[in-house]
Amino acid sequence: MLGERALASPRGRAHLALSVGMLVLLGIAAWVLRVPGRDLQAAEPNDDHAAPASLYMPLVMRNYPPQPTIFGVEVSAGKVPAVAEAMPGLASSWIRVGAALWSAVEPQPGTYNWDALERLEEDLRLASANGLVPIVPVKWTPPWAQKVPGYPCGPIKEEALDDFAAFMAALVRRYSGPPYNVRYWEIWNEPDAAYQLVPPEGGYGCLGDAEDPYYGGGEYAALLKAVYPAVKAANPTAQVVFGGLLLDCDPTRPPQGKDCAPARFLEGALRAGGGAYFDILAYHAYPHWFRRGEPVDWDLNHFAWRHRGGILLGKLDFLREVMGRYGVDKPVFMNEGGLLCHPTTPDCNEGGAFKELFHQDQANYAVRLFMRGWAAGLKGITWYTLNGPGWREGGLLDADQKPRPAYRTLRFLVSRFRGARYVGEVSRNGVEGYAFQRGGTRLTVYWRNDGMTTPVALPSGVAAVYNYRGEPITAQVQGNTISVGFEPVIVESTGP
Numbered sequence: 001m002l003g004e005r006a007l008a009s010p011r012g013r014a015h016l017a018l019s020v021g022m023l024v025l026l027g028i029a030a031w032v033l034r035v036p037g038r039d040l041q042a043a044e045p046n047d048d049h050a051a052p053a054s055l056y057m058p059l060v061m062r063n064y065p066p067q068p069t070i071f072g073v074e075v076s077a078g079k080v081p082a083v084a085e086a087m088p089g090l091a092s093s094w095i096r097v098g099a100a101l102w103s104a105v106e107p108q109p110g111t112y113n114w115d116a117l118e119r120l121e122e123d124l125r126l127a128s129a130n131g132l133v134p135i136v137p138v139k140w141t142p143p144w145a146q147k148v149p150g151y152p153c154g155p156i157k158e159e160a161l162d163d164f165a166a167f168m169a170a171l172v173r174r175y176s177g178p179p180y181n182v183r184y185w186e187i188w189n190e191p192d193a194a195y196q197l198v199p200p201e202g203g204y205g206c207l208g209d210a211e212d213p214y215y216g217g218g219e220y221a222a223l224l225k226a227v228y229p230a231v232k233a234a235n236p237t238a239q240v241v242f243g244g245l246l247l248d249c250d251p252t253r254p255p256q257g258k259d260c261a262p263a264r265f266l267e268g269a270l271r272a273g274g275g276a277y278f279d280i281l282a283y284h285a286y287p288h289w290f291r292r293g294e295p296v297d298w299d300l301n302h303f304a305w306r307h308r309g310g311i312l313l314g315k316l317d318f319l320r321e322v323m324g325r326y327g328v329d330k331p332v333f334m335n336e337g338g339l340l341c342h343p344t345t346p347d348c349n350e351g352g353a354f355k356e357l358f359h360q361d362q363a364n365y366a367v368r369l370f371m372r373g374w375a376a377g378l379k380g381i382t383w384y385t386l387n388g389p390g391w392r393e394g395g396l397l398d399a400d401q402k403p404r405p406a407y408r409t410l411r412f413l414v415s416r417f418r419g420a421r422y423v424g425e426v427s428r429n430g431v432e433g434y435a436f437q438r439g440g441t442r443l444t445v446y447w448r449n450d451g452m453t454t455p456v457a458l459p460s461g462v463a464a465v466y467n468y469r470g471e472p473i474t475a476q477v478q479g480n481t482i483s484v485g486f487e488p489v490i491v492e493s494t495g496p
Contacts, residue, residue: 340394
């Protein structure tokens with residue numbers, strides 16, 4: 001029972017009124033469903049003609065996050081207000097935003113300074129208000145909890161793991177509901193980087209240990225084991241994301257001069273029993289642009305992952321292979337990717353001679369990236385970044401936060417494919433293709449990975465044909481066929 005002091009306070013009376021109100025609403029709903037002869041009744045299991053029952057829940061459920069699509073973007077910390085105009089066209093997409101820095105919130109044990117997350121809170125409010133589904137990385141060890149002094153990106157002392165778990169529980173409780181609506185919590189970023197090899201305050205997670213045969217994966221498992229129960233106790237619907245892996249190369253087939261040791265980090269975590277303590281596995285996959293004579297797919301020809309089908313699908317294949325060896329089957333998220341301008345290729349940098357070609361190729365790649373990943377069963381894909389100009393010119397917006405071609409392509413894909421489901425691969429005769437279904441509309445995407453063109457038969461009931469920029473096209477359509485080349489085309493038709 002509520003004590004007299006609680007009843008005497010405005011907050012106590014408000015809680016009591018809300019509780020009574022919810023009980024009354026549920027009681028009325030239950031009575032309506034039971035009264036015989038009314039229009040609103042619960043259908044009997046075998047009554048095909050019974051009227052469906054409608055139960056309207058209290059308004060507190062209205063701001064629950066939407067079901068996300070495959071499409072996602074990242075926005076750098078504090079940049080969400082600057083890109084707010086670009087967000088409405090991406091509604092129902094993922095947004096990986098900023099980071100919750102443990103070191104900033106708990107500089108001293110047991111004392112939380114939530115003001116340190118004021119900028120993140122603003123980002124989350126705007127993202128949620130625009131219908132995006134936030135993913136929040138959590139990272140950075142405060143000095144009192146650092147196993148390696150001076151390395152906030154590095155591992156946590158064993159005796160401080162419970163402190164981090166308590167912080168995570170408080171964080172989840174604070175930000176699970178409106179106006180933030182966070183359900184996805186990523187534990188560190190790129191944890192497979194070794195603290196011995198990276199700057200202490202760089203962008204890497206540096207939980208890795210170059211002197212350990214499994215690169216520190218076992219310690220990360222201990223971290224997950226401490227965090228996972230605390231997160232679930234705070235919000236049973238919250239999802240714990242395994243920090244996005246760099247995964248530089250394949251240890252089963254290392255390139256010359258590399259041992260690919262960091263790729264053993266995941267196996268180290270699974271060997272130590274970490275497989276039961278995360279919900280989603282994440283990784284990063286960036287191909288770099290190069291000026292081409294004959295068109296060549298940048299992803300498929302990545303030197304370190306070509307043998308497994310390219311950097312996007314090759315890394316995914318490796319991760320699923322490792323999980324399979326330990327009986328682990330978890331959804332996978334590629335939560336950092338995009339087509340980048342390599343520092344040694346000045347042609348694609350701002351002011352470069354081929355900057356415009358690079359930006360068009362980014363839009364071309366956006367179709368390949370999201371369609372391939374969707375077909376391969378990824379839970380989501382995040383383009384790094386929405387804000388521009390971005391790391392290595394990867395931004396979907398430019399330095400003035402105005403749309404580049406890849407942003408327009410992503411916005412078009414979201415508008416056409418929201419609510420669709422993957423049907424199957426339709427590749428043949430050198431053409432890569434995937435089919436999707438949205439209600440009564442079939443969406444089929446085609447492209448080639450070389451400089452040739454191939455005629456492809458169009459399905460009956462064609463409603464529209466678009467290029468990768470989302471523009472209607474007719475020149476490539478000849479009767480009942482379309483000429484497919486390196487630039488992707490999207491065909492909309494009626495029926496299955």
